[in-house]
Amino acid sequence: MNKILPQQFYERDPKIVARELLGKILWRKTDRGIISGMIVETESYGGTDDPASHAYKKITPRNKVMFGPPGLAYVYFCYGMYYLFNIVTGKNGIPSAVLIRAIQPIEGIDLMKKVRHTSHIKDLANGPGKLTRAFFIDRSFNAKPVFSGYLLVKDNPIKPDIVRKKRIGIKLGADKLLRFYIKSNPYVSLP
DNA sequence: GTACTGATACTCT
């Protein structure tokens, strides 16, 4: 069994954490079974110099988790239908987070197919809104740690080839190279 | 195969 990544893993610059999270395992226990997958795509948000970050302007009730201690989940509701799953990084008081954008399914594929109403494995979690549905993630996970409980990130010894690209779906700060994904992996959301 | 549009509800101003 792979080791759970410790809280100190997240207590670093979000750009480093986003890169090192690639290839790691996202693990979820539900009352309908175990779900797991490899993280294949992430984006880094944060610092006070990133205009795309929710925490760019000031602290609000919604984004206060980003200012808190590292290793907590930041689940954000967007476009009326979708939850986006982030992990808070950096030291306590510094607002930053890593958005998990895509997962390669490993365990619980049949369960994901039922929830997602598709039989295409590639479409199960190749996008931030899709993966939260496939993993049963909702707002109740906001501010919950990812190093204990029913939603965990585990270590994985592989060393993937990493590509660095522009971020997706945002307006401000869109040209920053803060999106990372595993090279030639078919499960990323966009090439 | 690609391009465009509507759905939808929560949060901050």
Add this chain to the structure above:
DNA sequence: GAGTATCAGTACT
């Protein structure tokens, strides 16, 4: 009251 770190379906070529 407006904007949003998106997805899926429809309409084309």
